[in-house]
Amino acid sequence: MALGSGSLEVPANKKLCGMVNRLAFLCAGRAANHVGLGRLFLACCTRRKYAAPAREAIRVRGLSECSEVVVSNKATISQCVSNLAVTQGDARAFSTSEGSVSWRAYDEAANELARALVHLGVGVGDRVGVLLPDGPGVHVAFLAIERAGAVIVGAGARSGVKELVHLFGLTQCTVLISAAEHQGLGAVALRAELAEADVSLTLHLIVDSESGRQSEPLSETAGMDEEDAAARRHDPDDIWLLNSTSGTTGMPKCVVHDQSRWFVFHDFAVEAGQLDQNDVFMSVVPAPFGFGIWTAHVTPVLLGVPTVLMTGFDADAALDLIEQHRVTVLAAVSTQFIMMLNSAKIDSCDLSSLRVLFTGGEAVPRDRASVFEEKTGAKVLQFYGSNEVGAVSRTTLDDSSDRRWTTAGRVIKEMKVRLFDEQGADVTHTGRGQPGCLGPTLSQGYYGDPQANAKLYRDDGWMMLGDIVTIDDEGYLTVVGRTDDFIIRGGKNISAAAVEEQVGTHPRVAHVGVVAMPDPVFGERVCAFVELDGRSALDLNTLCAYLREHGTSKEYLPEHLVVLDALPRAAGGKIAKAELCSHVAALSNKLDSATCTQGKD
Known part of the structure; x- marks a missing residue:
């Protein structure tokens, strides 16, 4: 691997x-020290004691499309899709405003992309980034990467260049599947910005976000024989996906699935x-x-x-x-x-x-x-x-409305x-x-x-x-x-520290503190309090334009900006977040909601 x-x-x-493969994979990424390994191994061993409900064995096609194999109730997503392509091939797998994709078309598109990945040298365990908008194409890419025996690195479609650099650099990702354009950047420009930050892609495949098929497919791709397909076939317990999650400091962390x-x-x-x-x-x-x-x-x-x-x-x-x-x-x-x-x-x-x-x-x-x-x-x-x-x-259908609306359900x-x-x-x-x-x-x-x-x-x-x-x-x-300093905006955990780090890069900002502002639709929005360096004033539009220009992800753009002569400080010299929260409470009914849409929605 x-x-x-x-x-x-x-x-x-x-x-x-x-279990050994997972631990080795994490060690290769320097994910655990001696103590961490023990914790991870204990968690791996313990969670396997769960007995899943039995599922019927299913018959699936091999990736070479020349034979069929019987798999057990430990079938992977890839094998289940292959089975559906046989048993209900013309039925809908996905529907969008543009049309529908059948199970057979889903399976065939994934096979085509998987063969291209293998033909171009993607090996078992290689990390392959996916940067696509939501739609059938992103699922085709996920399935193709699984069939190639590689590991998905899932990047959100709203990710800015800085976040992509962090995610791809951390995971040692050198292969990318994306649409022809990302947030106004063409494929060449995107690769150049990544390369400037020492993230060099050895392979970049452009696909249609609706169908998942390559914009310029290879004229010939060698199929995989059964031996090769079997060697690349994932087990449900294998490392399958790496995706980002909000951290309390700096860039997002990367979770192993x-x-x-x-x-x-x-x-x-x-x-x-x-x-x-x-x-x-x-x-x-x-x-x-x-x-x-x-x-x-x-x-x-x-x-x-x-x-x-x-x-x-x-x-x-x-x-x-x-x-x-x-x-x-x-x-x-x-x-x-x-x-x-x-x-x-x-x-x-x-x-x-x-x-x-x-x-x-x-x-x-x-x-x-x-x-x-x-x-x-x-x-x-x-x-x-x-x-x-x-x-x-x-919560479940058996719970009362009061329980469903006022609690997070039974443990x-x-x-x-x-x-x-x-x-x-x-x-x-x-x-x-x-x-x-x-x-x-x-x-x-x-x-x-x-x-x-x-x-x-x-x-x-x-x-x-x-x-x-x-x-x-x-x-x-x-x-x-x-216990952590998060803003939960529309179900997305946004690290206040990460926003502070981005806002603090503006040359006029001397100090910054970020807190949540209550919002009737999004639950919370991002409010930045800044202390300037004494030069000219700064407004929200100017700040957000600067951050976008420098590759900041949309999630990390502030939606309210409050300029203070000096940020309040606690006894130890740290910014007093409690005072900022009190300030937000006083301001929340006065600020114009029109300032809450700085490129996020």
């Missing part, structure tokens, strides 16, 4: 092989929403991140049902698509379903097909959830968890949730504390970040979340606070 620092001989025992954790998450979701083969999914959340992974790439495939996708979210268009495709299961963050409620079309579109809305990423506003249920007839459900941990608790027993105080003592019996888990949906931690892993894992292997929660006598969990 091409890990960037040596190869690994494959043991005969497949389960042991999976296998497919097994998402198969377990799927099982939890099926139970919660009573999902079956009659459902039609619509996922309007970004594909490279956890919520988008299970609602667009995993669960619809395991159920064999179609998924409606949008390249960019628009409330009116989303409502039209729900009506047109008779969507039954919608996946959207709270901000998105609130925008749907605010649309004039909410009362004119026929939404009677909807039965479940899965939401999450932020607190679900009770009043808006009740209105959504009243207008659509759908039940609003949520999972509480994180990209790192997976699922911790969930999932398989996740073995404990509560800890600030000193690390187990205070589960008190019903209040910072949650930690040791269950089957845990990720494999952070890639290339031993300090972050030391904070993420306890010495006993429990993986921690950054919230303070309460758990009542019936097992219902409620989030009551945070």
